[in-house]
Amino acid sequence: MALPLAFTPKLLTTWRDGYDVQRLRADALAGLTVAIVALPLSMALAIASGASPDKGLVTAIIAGFLISALGGSRVQVGGPTGAFVVVIAGVIAAHGYAGLVAATLLAGIILVAAGYAGLGRLMRFVPLPVVTGFTAGIAVIIASSEVGDFLGLRASHFPAEFIGKWAAYLGALDTINWASLGVGLGTLGLIIALRRINPRLPGYLIAIVAAGMVVALTHLPVETVGDRFPNMPTSMPEPHLPMLSFATFRAVLPSAFTIAFLAGIEALLSAVVADGMTGYKHRPGQELVGQGIANLASAVFGGLPATGAIARTATNIRAGARTPVAGMLHAAFLLAILLVAGKLVAYVPMPALAAILLIVAWGMSEAERFAELPRMDKGERALLLLTFTLTVLVDLTVAIGVGVTLASLLFMARMGDATGILDEDESLEDPAQRTALPAGVEVFRIAGPMFFGVADEMLDALTRIGNKPHAIILRLDRVPYIDSSGINVLETFVDHARHAGTRVILSDMPRPVWQALARARPRFAGAERVTNLAAAIRRSSSTMPA
Numbered sequence: 232m233a234l235p236l237a238f239t240p241k242l243l244t245t246w247r248d249g250y251d252v253q254r255l256r257a258d259a260l261a262g263l264t265v266a267i268v269a270l271p272l273s274m275a276l277a278i279a280s281g282a283s284p285d286k287g288l289v290t291a292i293i294a295g296f297l298i299s300a301l302g303g304s305r306v307q308v309g310g311p312t313g314a315f316v317v318v319i320a321g322v323i324a325a326h327g328y329a330g331l332v333a334a335t336l337l338a339g340i341i342l343v344a345a346g347y348a349g350l351g352r353l354m355r356f357v358p359l360p361v362v363t364g365f366t367a368g369i370a371v372i373i374a375s376s377e378v379g380d381f382l383g384l385r386a387s388h389f390p391a392e393f394i395g396k397w398a399a400y401l402g403a404l405d406t407i408n409w410a411s412l413g414v415g416l417g418t419l420g421l422i423i424a425l426r427r428i429n430p431r432l433p434g435y436l437i438a439i440v441a442a443g444m445v446v447a448l449t450h451l452p453v454e455t456v457g458d459r460f461p462n463m464p465t466s467m468p469e470p471h472l473p474m475l476s477f478a479t480f481r482a483v484l485p486s487a488f489t490i491a492f493l494a495g496i497e498a499l500l501s502a503v504v505a506d507g508m509t510g511y512k513h514r515p516g517q518e519l520v521g522q523g524i525a526n527l528a529s530a531v532f533g534g535l536p537a538t539g540a541i542a543r544t545a546t547n548i549r550a551g552a553r554t555p556v557a558g559m560l561h562a563a564f565l566l567a568i569l570l571v572a573g574k575l576v577a578y579v580p581m582p583a584l585a586a587i588l589l590i591v592a593w594g595m596s597e598a599e600r601f602a603e604l605p606r607m608d609k610g611e612r613a614l615l616l617l618t619f620t621l622t623v624l625v626d627l628t629v630a631i632g633v634g635v636t637l638a639s640l641l642f643m644a645r646m647g648d649a650t651g652i653l654d655e656d657e658s659l660e661d662p663a664q665r666t667a668l669p670a671g672v673e674v675f676r677i678a679g680p681m682f683f684g685v686a687d688e689m690l691d692a693l694t695r696i697g698n699k700p701h702a703i704i705l706r707l708d709r710v711p712y713i714d715s716s717g718i719n720v721l722e723t724f725v726d727h728a729r730h731a732g733t734r735v736i737l738s739d740m741p742r743p744v745w746q747a748l749a750r751a752r753p754r755f756a757g758a759e760r761v762t763n764l765a766a767a768i769r770r771s772s773s774t775m776p777a
Contacts, residue, residue, distance in 0.1 A: 238347070238517045241305045245554040254553045262560030263550035265308055265543050267401035267433040269295070269561065270568060272543075272591070274456070274576065275584040276311040277535060279376055280319035280411045282328070283460045284576060286535055286752035288569050289468065294525040294537030295366055299558025302521030303514030304502040307467035308543040308558045309525060313591050314493045315536045316373050317627050322486050328533075329473040330483050337480060337487035340766050342494060342523030351515025358642075360607075360615035364599045368622025368630065370595035377592075381415040383408025383453065393623050410451045415582035418442045422590055423736065431549075435587050442583035443575075455576025456584070465573025467566065470531045489628045490526075494538035498522050500538035508548045544593065549646045610641050646680055671701035672771045674764070678709040681717025699731050702771040706764060708739035713747050721748070734759065738767040 269291050277287025291310035298309030322331045345351070372393065378400055379389055385406040389399045409509050418438045425434035436495055445454045456463070502513035522538060547557055604612055614637055621630035667676065705721075713721075721737075728735045737760045740748070744758070761767045 234325070237514055238520065240301045240517060240521065241303055241514070242300050242555040242559075245556075247303060248333060250554065250556070255556065257551045257553050258557035259560055261547050261550035261557040263564050264433070264550040265434050265547045265557070265561040266564035266568065268546050269308075269310055269540075269543055269565060271435040271439045271584070271587055272566075273311055274311060274579070275587045275591070276316060278456075278459075278581075278584060278676060279313075279316045279373060279588055280311070280535060280722040281323040282331075282535060282765065283321070283463050284456055284464070284579075284586060285460075285463050285573075286533065287530055288565060290529050290534035292467070292566045293532045293534055294529040295565070296559050297525035297528055298521055298537065298539060299555040299562070300521075301517075301524055301536075302498075302502075302539070302555065303506055303519075304515030304539070305511050305543075305554055306505050306544060306548050306552045306557065307498070307502055307513075307518070307539045307555075308547045308561060309498070309522070309537050309539045310543065311535045312368070312538055312540050313373055313588075313595050314369055314497050314538070315490065316376070317369055317622075318486055318489050318493070319535060320360070320376075320391065320639055321626075322483060323580075325335060326479065326483055327735045328642070329475060330479055331535070332530045332533070333475050333479045333489045334483040335526050335534075335536050336475075337484060338494060338529065338536060339523045339526035340491035341487060341491035342519050342525065342526060343497060344523075345491065346516045346519030346521075346523060348436035349516055351495070351499060351519045354495050354515070357496060357635065358611070358614070360611045361618050361638055362500075363600045364615045364618025364634060365622045365627060365630050366595050367597040368599065368619045369627070370597070370727075371623050373595070374589055376590035377588045379403075379619050380454070380581045380585040381412065381589065382537060383411025385772075402577070407745065408452065411453050411580075411582045414442050414446060414451065414453050414580050415586045417445070418580075418583040418586035419589060422586065432517060435590075439579050439583045439587070442580050443578040446580045447578055454581045455577060456579045456581065460577075463577065465576070466570060468533050471533065472531060485628055489631065490536045493524075494522050494526065494536060497541070498539035501541040501544045504541055504564060505544050505548060507543065535602070557673040558773075614638055614641065643682070646682070652677060657740050668768060669772045672704065672768070673700045674704045674706065674767075676706040676709060680712040681710055681720060682712065683716045699733055700730075702734040703728060704736045704738050704764070704767045704771060706739045706767075707744055708741065718748060734771070736761060736767045736770055738762075738764055 270288070273287035273291040274284035275287075277284050277290070280287075287310075295308065295310045301311070301374050319331060319465055326333075374391060375396055376382070379386070382400075384403040385408075386399055386403040387718075390396050392705060408640075418441075421438045421441060422434045425437060427431050443455075445451070446455065459621060498518055499515055501517055502515070508510055518539075531536065543561075547561070550557075552558070601617070606616070607615070609657075614634060617637070618630050618634035621633055726737045737748075739762070740760060748760075759770060761770055
């Protein structure tokens with residue numbers, strides 16, 4: 232049985248369109264380019280998350296392959312990203328690595344369910360100030376977490392929370408390793424210089440190779456990946472799941488929802504960016520399904536949460552990718568590098584990886600958005616700053632929950648302000664219509680959505696209509712939506728009018744509004760419905776008292 236188009240992986244679509252040697256050559260070159268970019272980035276993100284660098288590589292290989300193979304975008308590249316660093320570190324600190332596996336499994340299930348439920352379309356309704364706030368907050372946390380390695384500070388413990396971490400840094404300033412600082416600054420400067428000279432060059436890889444060679448040849452007293460992770464494996468692990476209890480799943484469920492939310496948001500944002508660069512259109516439902524399956528598989532192999540990566544996807548496109556095969560080959564190239572040259576990872580200096588993450592944090596910082604703060608609407612400005620502050624000082628889960636809730640309340644308040652009862656002059660398009668109104672008939676028009684946020688005001692406005700006319704025509708053509716509270720308002724008004732001897736005629740009703748009312752039809756025995764104003768006037772005239 233054929234899959235519905237909305238849930239058909241783009242790999243199948245491109246395969247049916249025809250795949251030739253020319254496309255394979257372009258995809259292979261793009262895949263190799265992205266693999267070179269992803270190699271140091273995956274290791275750095277894993278270390279920043281509190282895991283070993285091989286976990287990042289395993290994630291990029293397993294999840295990266297499946298995101299491309301099963302996703303709804305032609306050129307999406309997936310793997311570990313900076314958005315997860317804060318959540319992963321918190322889960323590992325509180326529940327160990329087994330807890331992270333449980334959270335990743337749950338997140339995968341949530342993403343698959345969200346995809347098939349059609350929730351991919353809802354992700355676009357998360358307001359930009361909320362996305363900007365928590366993204367910039369994550370950037371600050373990532374940058375803060377790398378200060379110790381960048382400076383080579385020595386301390387027994389650096390707390391996880393932002394203020395405590397910086398207090399510990401300040402207390403350890405007398406332990407700065409100047410060699411580490413030099414390697415970090417050199418790596419940072421080289422990456423920036425290579426980007427300005429030729430952005431196509433794999434600056435991350437060139438920089439860490441150069442830093443590793445300098446440290447190894449000069450025997451500088453700088454900590455390397457091998458020093459911190461002396462037993463790091465250099466091969467693919469076998470599928471395995473730790474012993475997980477119901478209590479563990481319950482404890483990590485909030486984090487799993489956060490991971491799923493971040494994965495969905497970043498994957499769909501990345502897919503939209505890819506659409507703009509290529510002219511194709513992604514399938515949001517299948518993209519979430521592919522992301523979910525990829526996270527399930529990553530957890531089984533002991534990897535980290537994964538999602539579509541905007542920077543790697545853009546690199547893939549600029550390198551000439553044509554189909555999802557490019558992303559699959561990027562994973563294959565990473566696997567080959569791990570198996571053939573995995574032992575060389577031990578020579579990578581920690582300050583060099585810290586420099587890479589500082590670049591990543593700057594890219595996530597949304598600095599240009601903060602520059603626009605003075606020109607933003609005050610409600611959106613407050614929302615952005617609150618989400619940012621909660622992300623940095625409290626918790627990402629709290630920040631997202633509070634941000635989305637306040638954004639919804641702000642939107643409803645604005646919709647409430649935009650909804651009102653128009654008087655007779657505003658309700659009639661043509662002044663001649665006023666002379667056609669029979670005596671004792673009044674026309675009112677409701678403009679805006681009728682929902683719970685405006686129910687009380689609507690009822691007050693309707694019940695304040697004076698002079699108790701023989702008939703009231705309510706024009707609803709400017710009501711795009713009505714919920715149960717709005718229906719209750721109309722029901723109450725119709726009942727009050729009927730008891731006062733006034734007919735209520737509902738006119739110009741959009742189909743969605745009528746369908747909502749039809750489901751509650753028994754409660755509207757006292758109301759009448761006609762298709763337009765002229766018909767409503769004729770109806771009101773037909774039974775006017777003599």
